[in-house]
Amino acid sequence: MDPAELIDMAKRATELKSVNYADEQPQPEVAPVKKKKKKLTKAQKRELRLQRELEFxxxxxxxxxxxxxxxxxxxAKRGKEDWEEICREIKIEELKTEVLEWSKKTQRVMQQKDEKVQSLLADIESTQELHKRNFERHLQVLDFAISCYNTxxxxxxxxxxSEAQQLIEEFKDELNAHQKIQDGFRVNCENIMHATNLVVENQMLTDYEIFVEKQDNEVNTEIEKRFCIRDAVIAKMKTLHKQLIDFINSLVNVSLDTKKYEHIHMLMDRQRNFVIESRRLNDIEFRLTRTAGELQRDLVHNEVEAQRKLADLRLEQEYFLQVRKGIERNINYDRNVTFEKLQTLSGECYGMLKDYQKLLKYGELLLSHAANCRKLQTESEKVVAPKNEDETSIDDATFQLEALNLKAHIDISEEELSKHMHLMKNFWHRQALASTQNLLLAKE
Known part of the structure; x- marks a missing residue:
């Protein structure tokens, strides 16, 4: 039949006030069986069949x-459960993401701190290596200065x-030149004396010849004068010769006095040795004073470096203590935040567990009501077929009512549902124990 005809039949049935099946159901029982019924016309039969079809x-x-x-x-219930499960999973995923983010953040912070510590350690090692190289270079410079000083x-x-040898050679040359000059003076004096003797001899010979030739008074007087002059000259020459010989002898004695030269050389050697020894002692004193000054400077420098290093180490210790306090504060803050989040999560989970228990009770009640309704429905679906009508009996025989099968529409059984509930209870119990342990650890 078409839907339009069905709608018309429904309208007609409402007009005839035959909507309630429960009111019309006892009609076959009310109708007397023994009384003869009036034969219905075809229109009435058709109308009666239409009414029955409408009722069915x-x-x-x-x-x-x-x-x-x-x-x-x-x-709707399954969608609600799925939605609650999705919300629970979303909440767990959000908490997991937050925990992962906090763990990544703490790992990143700790990694940055480790990198800073490694950079500081590398700087300390580089400064130590630089100090070692500088100290080695300082030692090399000192060795070079010592070698330069030795050279x-x-x-x-x-x-x-070389200068002393040159002075000795010069002194020897001067002595040789002085000896040569003295020898020259002696030779010259001897030559002068020989020449004067020759001149005097020639003059005396000439004077004697003149005296012989001229024997007069003037000549004699002249000769006498000349002899006087000669005697005076001879005396004077003798005195000069004597003085010259004395001078030459004095010079010879001075030049030939080896003891004086040995004494002079000994004194000069002693003076030279004294000067050398005094210079050596002065050099040793200067070197020792310089080394003492360098050691004093090194001690002062090392003390200053030690004080500076101690100050740097104190500053680094204060810095690392501040960093450690900051990390501890961050850890305590993160612990408090996570504890608060766990508290909120445990509270929400507890509330969800309570809601789930309520929903379980409601589901059990709904299952019991559904079972009761199915029983009532099966009882109410019993239809008595009419006896006198063939067409209606054929239609009733072919018609079969499809009742609702609740077990086919249920995903899990009651035992599995109770197992799931028990597992969920154990899970929330373990979660409550873990939260209490975290709280105790945080308090410790």
Whole structure:
């Protein structure tokens, strides 16, 4: 039949006030069986068949609507459970993401602190290596200065020896030149004396010849004068010769006095040794004073460096203590935040558990009501077929009512549901124990 005809029949049935199946159900029992019925006309029979078809259609529609209502309730319940499960999973995922973010943040902070500590340790090692290299370079410079000073001493010693040798050679040259001058003076004096003797001899010979030739008084007087002059000159020459010989002898005695030269050389050697020893002692004193000054400077420098390093280490200790306090504060803050979040989570989970228990009770009640309704429905669905009408009996024989099968629409059984509830109770019990342990650890 078309839907339009069904709607018309429904309208007609409402006009005839034959909507309630429960009111019309006892009609076959009320009708007397023994009395003869009046034969119905074809129109009445058709109308009666239409009424019965309408009643069956209404019953079928009501059953279909009830089934749809039950399915919608079950789907709404399942959707609510799925939504609660999704919300729970979303909340757990959010908490997991927050915990992971906090763990990553703490790991990143600790990694940054470790990097800073490693950089500080690398700087300390580099400064120590630089200090070692500087100290080695300082030692190399000191060794180089000592070698330079030793070479300077050797060069000055060689220079002094060369100068001393040169002075000795110059002194020897001067002595040789002085000896040569003295020899020249002696030769010249001897030559002068020989020349004067020759001149005097020639003059005396000439004077004697003149005296012989001229024997007069003037000549004699002249000769006498000349002899006087000669005697005076001879005496004077003798005195000069004597003085010259004395001078030459004095010079010879001075030049040939080896003891004086040995004494002079001994004194000069002693003076030279005294000067060398005094210079050596002065050099040793200067070197020792310089080394003492350098050691004093090194001690002062090392003390200053030690004080500076102690100050740096104190500052680093204060810095690391501040960093450690900051990390501890952050850890305590994170612990408090996580504890508060766990408290809120445990509270929400406890509330969800209570809601779940309530929903379980409601579900059990709904299952019991559904079982009761199914029993009542099966009882109410019993239909008595009419006896006198063939067509209606054929239609009733072919018609079969499809009742709602609740077990086919249920996903899990009651035992599995109770197992899940027991597992959820154990889970929330373990979560409460873990939260209490975290609280005790935080208090400790």
């Amino acid at each position: 259609k209404k019953l079928e529609i009501t059953e279909h609507l009830k089934r749809e209502l039950e399915l919608s309730k079950r789907s 300077l001493l050797e060069v000055s010693k060689q220079l002094y020896e």
